Amino acid sequence: MSRPVVTLASIKRLSEPERPKIKASSSCASASDPRIADHPCYSEEAHHYFARMHVAVAPACNIQCNYCNRKFDCANESRPGVVSEKLTVEEGLQKVLAVAAKVPQMSVVGIAGPGDSLAGASAPKTFALFKAVRAALPDVKLCLSTNGLALAEHVPQLQELGIDHITVTLNAVDAEVGEKIYPWIFWQGRRLTGREAAQTLLERQLLGIEKAVQAGMLVKINSVLIPGINDDHLPLVHKAVQERGVFLHNIMPLISNPEHGTVFGLAGQPAPTNAQLESVQEACGIDAKLMRHCRQCRADAVGMLGEDRGQEFTSDKLPAQAQINHEARHLYRSVVAEERADRKAAALRADAALALAAHSPKRRVAVCTKGGGRINEHFGHAREFRLYDVDATGLSFVGVRRADNYCQGGWGEDDNMEAILKALEGCEAVLVSKIGRCPKDELAKAGIDAVDGYALSYIEEGLSNWYAGLALPARISA
Amino acid sequence: MAYKIIASMCTGCGACEFECPNKAIKESDGVFIIKADKCTECEGAFDTPQCAAVCPVDDTCVPA
Numbered sequence: 144m145s146r147p148v149v150t151l152a153s154i155k156r157l158s159e160p161e162r163p164k165i166k167a168s169s170s171c172a173s174a175s176d177p178r179i180a181d182h183p184c185y186s187e188e189a190h191h192y193f194a195r196m197h198v199a200v201a202p203a204c205n206i207q208c209n210y211c212n213r214k215f216d217c218a219n220e221s222r223p224g225v226v227s228e229k230l231t232v233e234e235g236l237q238k239v240l241a242v243a244a245k246v247p248q249m250s251v252v253g254i255a256g257p258g259d260s261l262a263g264a265s266a267p268k269t270f271a272l273f274k275a276v277r278a279a280l281p282d283v284k285l286c287l288s289t290n291g292l293a294l295a296e297h298v299p300q301l302q303e304l305g306i307d308h309i310t311v312t313l314n315a316v317d318a319e320v321g322e323k324i325y326p327w328i329f330w331q332g333r334r335l336t337g338r339e340a341a342q343t344l345l346e347r348q349l350l351g352i353e354k355a356v357q358a359g360m361l362v363k364i365n366s367v368l369i370p371g372i373n374d375d376h377l378p379l380v381h382k383a384v385q386e387r388g389v390f391l392h393n394i395m396p397l398i399s400n401p402e403h404g405t406v407f408g409l410a411g412q413p414a415p416t417n418a419q420l421e422s423v424q425e426a427c428g429i430d431a432k433l434m435r436h437c438r439q440c441r442a443d444a445v446g447m448l449g450e451d452r453g454q455e456f457t458s459d460k461l462p463a464q465a466q467i468n469h470e471a472r473h474l475y476r477s478v479v480a481e482e483r484a485d486r487k488a489a490a491l492r493a494d495a496a497l498a499l500a501a502h503s504p505k506r507r508v509a510v511c512t513k514g515g516g517r518i519n520e521h522f523g524h525a526r527e528f529r530l531y532d533v534d535a536t537g538l539s540f541v542g543v544r545r546a547d548n549y550c551q552g553g554w555g556e557d558d559n560m561e562a563i564l565k566a567l568e569g570c571e572a573v574l575v576s577k578i579g580r581c582p583k584d585e586l587a588k589a590g591i592d593a594v595d596g597y598a599l600s601y602i603e604e605g606l607s608n609w610y611a612g613l614a615l616p617a618r619i620s621a
Numbered sequence: 622m623a624y625k626i627i628a629s630m631c632t633g634c635g636a637c638e639f640e641c642p643n644k645a646i647k648e649s650d651g652v653f654i655i656k657a658d659k660c661t662e663c664e665g666a667f668d669t670p671q672c673a674a675v676c677p678v679d680d681t682c683v684p685a
């Protein structure tokens with residue numbers, strides 16, 4: 144049961160026992176844990192088969208962050224973490240049912256804002272929606288994201304509802320750092336500012352995390368990397384949360400743009416570069432699992448991998464009564480079980496391919512996929528790229544790079560290519576299902592080889608064969 | 622002796638409605654409004670007007 148999907152990873156782990164690296168298969172070490180096996184946000188592998196949706200029933204917040212502007216609201220903007228829709232509990236349930244009827248892959252319903260899911264005005268709505276979803280769709284997992292200020296006192300209620308995943312955003316464990324990120328918090332009828340605010344917040348966050356872990360929940364920590372403010376501090380945050388037994392610590396890049404009107408955006412606070420992000424992840428990741436496949440979903444995101452089908456399910460498009468086909472949902476799960484077994488077999492073949500290429504240097508390569516763990520996305524449709532490092536001992540998942548982080552509209556093709564080239568920085572090749580002549584030439588100019596010879600094969604197998612310079616084995620399961 | 626909400630600034634988040642000790646705040650057309658006759662400026666209940674303390678937009682809950 145505990146056999147990892149990419150067995151080469153285990154080989155690599157054996158050769159570096161004291162410094163386990165993050166692997167594509169790292170989440171699979173615990174994939175037998177039913178709490179994460181089908182959870183796309185916790186298991187990198189499940190990410191290929193299951194979808195999550197976030198329901199925006201929690202607009203009220205209890206703290207102010209310098210990277211957030213609560214007035215900001217734009218339907219064209221796909222800025223992660225921001226939603227344009229605010230739903231009542233009834234509308235939220237209607238949306239969940241509509242998505243469940245249309246998207247059998249949906250396995251997780253989360254509440255992540257747009258404010259804080261546990262703030263005074265939000266908590267009653269959060270709990271009401273969870274109760275309603277639990278009753279209508281017992282097979283769906285519920286999860287919640289919070290800033291942690293009001294977590295400790297809600298742990299018993301969360302436990303009662305059977306919520307076993309929570310995400311806490313924790314950016315600092317030192318008030319001196321925290322006060323540069325949080326101008327104020329609302330706590331027990333008072334607005335606290337400055338160091339007092341940061342100190343209270345971090346104490347409540349750590350207490351909440353401890354209580355949730357003690358209650359047996361899987362706690363994931365998100366930290367926003369803010370260059371010059373908490374980059375040197377995040378290893379300390381990592382240590383603090385690790386000591387408290389959190390399940391995953393995920394570092395996300397600050398999104399900073401003057402147009403968003405945030406304090407950081409207006410002050411010209413830069414977002415981290417890919418290299419900065421990786422170096423901080425590395426500094427923290429020495430003895431931890433990191434979740435590099437996270438893509439900072441918006442609070443109303445719907446879909447798999449990088450897709451966001453949220454626009455299909457806005458309130459005006461919802462049917463009054465959605466027909467849930469429970470059978471289709473079960474069927475989907477059995478097909479997935481077969482696919483997963485098949486992917487494991489492919490990983491074994493990948494082992495063999497890599498073994499032939501012993502003593503070769505590490506190469507970074509990007510993959511376009513739309514799910515199923517396969518190289519199956521047309522380059523022209525790709526909005527994000529999965530990056531891997533491959534060498535003769537195995538492949539390791541570097542992370543997801545998005546080429547649409549700030550804006551979807553308003554960019555010409557050329558600009559988009561620029562964003563794509565930036566996302567592909569450092570890659571020797573990109574493996575796609577198909578690519579047009581022009582973009583292929585443009586990539587070639589930038590020194591990146593666009594390869595469509597591994598279309599439809601599993602990612603592990605395609606990468607290994609590309610690396611080993613082998614032709615594909617005769618059988619390509621489509 | 623009452624507060625008001627500047628409608629053009631209000632995000633409609635509802636944080637103030639929940640905190641008001643006098644149920645003086647109601648939603649109307651996506652934004653929130655304060656019923657002046659119910660508002661006590663939180664006198665006797667809290668040190669500071671709760672709506673102003675929790676509102677994410679500066680200078681939105683202000684003395685009428």
Ligand code: SF4
Nearest residue numbers: 641660662663670672
């Ligand atoms: S000042 Fe106090 S009583 Fe008046 S509306 Fe605001 S919260 Fe309610």
Ligand code: SF4
Nearest residue numbers: 631632634635637676
């Ligand atoms: S807290 Fe402020 S922004 Fe939110 S509803 Fe009240 S007045 Fe509007």
